[in-house]
Amino acid sequence: MIDCRAASKSYASQPVLRGIDLVVEPGICALLGANGAGKSTLLRLLSGLEEPDDGSVFIDGLGFRDHPVEIRRNLGVLPEGLGLFESLTIIENLMAIGPIYGLTKSETAARATNLLGLFELTQGRHTVARNCSFGMRKKTALAMALLHRPKVLLLDEPFEGIDPSSSAVIEMLLGQLSSDGATILLTSHILSIVQKIATRVVILRHGRIESDFNPPTINEEVEEVYFNIVGKPQPEVLDWLGS
Numbered sequence: 082m083i084d085c086r087a088a089s090k091s092y093a094s095q096p097v098l099r100g101i102d103l104v105v106e107p108g109i110c111a112l113l114g115a116n117g118a119g120k121s122t123l124l125r126l127l128s129g130l131e132e133p134d135d136g137s138v139f140i141d142g143l144g145f146r147d148h149p150v151e152i153r154r155n156l157g158v159l160p161e162g163l164g165l166f167e168s169l170t171i172i173e174n175l176m177a178i179g180p181i182y183g184l185t186k187s188e189t190a191a192r193a194t195n196l197l198g199l200f201e202l203t204q205g206r207h208t209v210a211r212n213c214s215f216g217m218r219k220k221t222a223l224a225m226a227l228l229h230r231p232k233v234l235l236l237d238e239p240f241e242g243i244d245p246s247s248s249a250v251i252e253m254l255l256g257q258l259s260s261d262g263a264t265i266l267l268t269s270h271i272l273s274i275v276q277k278i279a280t281r282v283v284i285l286r287h288g289r290i291e292s293d294f295n296p297p298t299i300n301e302e303v304e305e306v307y308f309n310i311v312g313k314p315q316p317e318v319l320d321w322l323g324s
């Protein structure tokens with residue numbers, strides 16, 4: 082379970098998050114919002130990568146200050162910046178992270194082989210991270226987040242930049258994990274995927290939670306609710322850009 086209480090964050094006196102109260106139970110919760118709404122910032126606070134200015138964050142009842150190691154072993158994070166070891170190959174990245182999660186070398190190797198197969202990364206596994214395509218890098222980071230089969234997953238844009246086959250695999254994996262009791266909070270701009278997999282949708286706007294709903298219950302299109310909250314785009318045609 083993720084428990085965020087009255088969390089606020091500002092950068093250079095500019096408030097980005099204003100008193101966020103959010104409890105996420107097992108299931109797939111999608112965090113939506115316009116560019117700059119504060120989604121990645123909130124995920125950084127929930128991952129313990131940054132501290133809130135005010136408020137507190139608990140993962141399964143534990144705080145990062147007192148229980149960093151226990152939390153890390155139960156938490157998988159796909160950060161915005163991916164967090165890869167750039168000079169290591171894909172397989173070396175996975176082998177390096179396994180022991181940090183408390184996995185043995187043989188457990189790590191077996192799980193890495195499975196995940197690389199699922200994500201169609203087997204052929205490229207000896208490519209150095211910095212030379213990988215964007216999608217390969219993101220799938221490697223996602224495999225690293227899943228390796229220890231965490232109970233809580235925080236995923237920043239797991240579907241963006243991913244090809245349709247791998248995207249379907251990720252949807253299936255997250256669905257399975259959630260059915261097995263995992264708590265998943267992910268950000269995305271791809272509303273069609275959110276519509277399919279999310280059991281709950283939270284929309285951030287101006288640093289506050291503006292909407293929090295369960296799509297199947299209210300039987301509404303996520304896109305419709307999103308545009309009602311954030312505003313429908315009404316683009317002006319630019320003379321010089323048109324024909």
Ligand SMILES: Nc1ncnc2c1ncn2[C@@H]1O[C@H](COP(=O)(O)OP(=O)(O)OP(=O)(O)O)[C@@H](O)[C@H]1O
Pocket residue numbers: 092093097114115116117118119120121122123
């Ligand atoms: N380290 C930082 N220093 C200064 N400002 C920051 C920092 N991190 C985020 N911000 C600002 O906080 C606001 C929210 O950024 P954030 O990356 O959380 O948005 P987001 O909702 O994830 O956007 P996107 O959909 O584009 O990924 C933005 O105005 C951004 O410029």
